[in-house]
Amino acid sequence: MVRAPCCEKMGLKKGPWTPEEDQVLIAYIQRYGHGNWRALPKQAGLLRCGKSCRLRWTNYLRPDIKRGNFTREEEEAIIKLHELLGNRWSAIAARLPGRTDNEIKNVWHTHLKKRLHQNPTTASRPAVGPDCAAYLRQTHRHPHLDLPTNQQQQRQQQQQLEMFLLESPLSPPQQQSSSDLSSPSSSSSPSNHTIFSIKDDESLKEFNGYYWSDAPSMEDPSTCQEGFNYSKLQPIQLVDNESMDFWLNLLVETDTLPDI
């Protein structure tokens, strides 16, 4: 079934914005705000759809946007946040003031991903948490991984992790979703967080090997039974603020981990 277009395409302009259009949009938003994106272009006299206006504003025209190249620190932050949050560009952008999700996504695909591929061992370590597992599942490298298949559950877990990272470390933890990662966490109290750790160095090496590998066999689900043994992942219960601080530091400052 073909989905109807988001807006009436007839007579609406597409493609790059002209400086004149930018000025019209800026002037309108500065004067009236952007309460209703769908109605905005008509009211502002723009031959664009609301979506296009919103995108142009949020990704380019907003006054608080930082232009120019990403600093090394910003790139490192993106790498680390990507490890934790996956392809949740808006969540990553929320932690990088002045940068947009689109910009971060572009930087990731054009620079950072390549860098990680070229030199995975010097890059930051992959996250050992829900998103890492979700990533493995999404890429079909380990479809047998015993984690929630429900997309909503995954999203809830990601949101919890994000909240955990965004909140003050001393604030009370969020309640965990009903059926959490793997079975052990089902025993966790509502105030606990579950983060996965790897039991020993040998398992860590093995895990990283599979995580970073692009070997064709890993793309073949039939070979996955011979893949990483996920019994080597163990859940960690964060029962107090002190351990929350510890894992927050560990997850964010991955440089503190020993080299493989």
Next chain:
DNA sequence: AATGTCTCCAACCGCCTGTGA
């Protein structure tokens, strides 16, 4: 200088979610 190839990024597309009637 001309042509082909590659890289990058702004913008689009379609899906998902939240909200209000």
Next chain:
DNA sequence: CTCACAGGCGGTTGGAGACAT
């Protein structure tokens, strides 16, 4: 509860400029 709508998000693409031959 259901439906429609609007906003938001992530994946993808097309074209312009850079670079290589």
